[in-house]
Amino acid sequence: MALASGEDSPGGFHMSAAERAVADVRAQVSAEEWATRVDLAACYRLIAHFGWDDLVFTHISARVPGTHDFLINPYGLMFEEVTASNLVRVDLAGNKTLPSPYEINPAGYTIHSAIHEVREDAGCVLHLHTMAGIAVSAQRKGLLPISQQSTFILLSLSYHDYEGIALNQEEKGRLQADLGNTRHMILRNHGLLTVGRTISDAFMTMYSLQRSCEIQIMAQAGGEPLLAIPESVLATVPEYVKQVTRGAGTGLVWPALLRKMDRIDPGYRE
Template identity: 55%
Template sequence: MEIGSLKGKVSDKEWQLRCDLAACYRLVALHGWSDLIYTHMTARLPDADHRFLINPYGLLFEEITASSLVKIDLDGNKCDESPFPVNAAGFTIHSAIHSIREDALCVMHTHTRAGSAVSIQEAGLLPLSQQSTIVVGSLGYHDYEGIATRADEIPRLQASLGNNRFLVLRNHGLLTVGSSIAEAFRAMYFFETSCQIQIAAQAGGGALRMVDPEVVNRNANVRSGTIRDGGAQTVAELMWSALLRKLDRIDPSYAS
């Protein structure tokens, strides 16, 4: 399906957000975190109406472009014309978070095998790796209530996340929030890697050595700060720039 470019037809800020979110979808596909056309990532527009961008339901993540992203409001209504539908479960989960978390510019949700496997374990994510110590200090859990299409689940989902940056959706998958798309992606990278390491370590069959709680607390307070030599970019921004360069070498069509 031919999608006309929105470049020059939306504000510069919206276009940049569209390019970054489309890049996020491409990177999720590149890292093997996608689930056919399912799961979803959203980015809230910088306005008072809490409108946000979501994937065009029906496209593979490797097909998503800046112009094909769908703009919707907190009631799930399309704000502009689009030939694509919106995933109902995606709307429920993301609208719930965008409506109460002003700091959550981006919300990412995945159904990876490792993430889903950890979500099934009674103990959840364990402090086994350096990556996991960054996660467990800001981690919530939400019990599975079926496919997330019912509005009555929203307040429970909001309470489960609270002020955390990471959320395990029990028997389901993973969710991260970030003050930018780069921050949310970086958080998901640590989250997903933590789960992969945990499943691999458990598969070895030996006793597992947990990280000392004091070290966990210390690492949990390490954020994506600025570079020590006075650089203006955060660690997440440096990472994001590198990932965009990689995408541009592979296929720059995400920014169309």
């Protein structure tokens, strides 16, 4: 039940105007949207847990089921502060389609609206500025086929050249063209991006992409010549993935990750 203006929360803390405004969001949305909000908030908390956040400056979006609207983080909140209720719902033009006291990152709007506009399969778009990701993005040859993790990524990887902070709406067309139908993108001199049919897809593919970058930087730091995985082995990866996940894909791991969040940081569900 939503609290009246100025009323204390059940825990005894005085609710701010922003907290009161989002307190009854669950009552305003469908069960499908609420489930998406919970998963997306968990994804933000997981990114913070793994240390992949960049203060308040990166973003993850998820399409609201049955619409072209998408949910994205409230600009100014740390990732560990994101909850199912305080996610902001906007349309492809950036207009809020559910009242919220929060604004969204304008660069985040440019990137996410560009992808949701042209990729019907983009249930979730995840963008990070990790140190390892940016380091690899600055390397001329990009991601190298030197680890098992990288073999998953190289099946569907694209690159987009740096054009400055993503505020220019004209960049959207070039971003869309460079992404094409790929699931992973390295934004040159900028960071990493993944596109998933579901939130779990986007998170798990980012997990592999981030690990691939970490491994590459560590291997290069060793100073020895690097051993590339043969093309003949790379060609076997799709069938290997199906066998390892028993056909469940990224859904095999996501429930375990949610259980982990419920143990250590359950506030995402609020």
